Amino acid sequence: MYRDEYERCPRDGTELTDAGAVRACTQCRGQWASFATLMEMARVMTQPNEPALQFERDPRTPLSCPTCANAMETWKYHHIELDRCQRHGIWFDRDELEAVLRAVFEDDQRPPEL
Numbered sequence: 195m196y197r198d199e200y201e202r203c204p205r206d207g208t209e210l211t212d213a214g215a216v217r218a219c220t221q222c223r224g225q226w227a228s229f230a231t232l233m234e235m236a237r238v239m240t241q242p243n244e245p246a247l248q249f250e251r252d253p254r255t256p257l258s259c260p261t262c263a264n265a266m267e268t269w270k271y272h273h274i275e276l277d278r279c280q281r282h283g284i285w286f287d288r289d290e291l292e293a294v295l296r297a298v299f300e301d302d303q304r305p306p307e308l
């Protein structure tokens with residue numbers, strides 16, 4: 195399988211750099227996180243509850259995965275558009291990761307629907 199030596203931003207091709215738990219684009223401020231990393235961050239927001247991330251399919255043109263360059267799946271969560279490669283991770287445009295975590299927190303605070 196073809197694999198680029200470097201992971202590149204799907205928006206502008208900039209090489210991604212380590213930024214803590216995620217990798218980030220210094221150009222557009224997009225962030226690339228594994229699904230496990232996202233779940234870990236979400237758990238911090240909802241503990242002691244398990245976060246319930248309900249993604250919806252979002253038909254639009256997909257970005258290519260920074261790792262394998264395959265077209266990613268397009269999802270949305272509270273109107274936040276996300277691109278996910280089942281094998282490698284989730285792409286967040288600038289400020290979207292924070293927006294997702296805020297929405298996860300707000301969902302957790304909301305009383306359950308009767």
Ligand SMILES: [Zn+2]
Binds near residue numbers: 206207208219221223
């Ligand atoms: Zn970028």
Ligand SMILES: [Zn+2]
Binds near residue numbers: 263282283
């Ligand atoms: Zn991939």
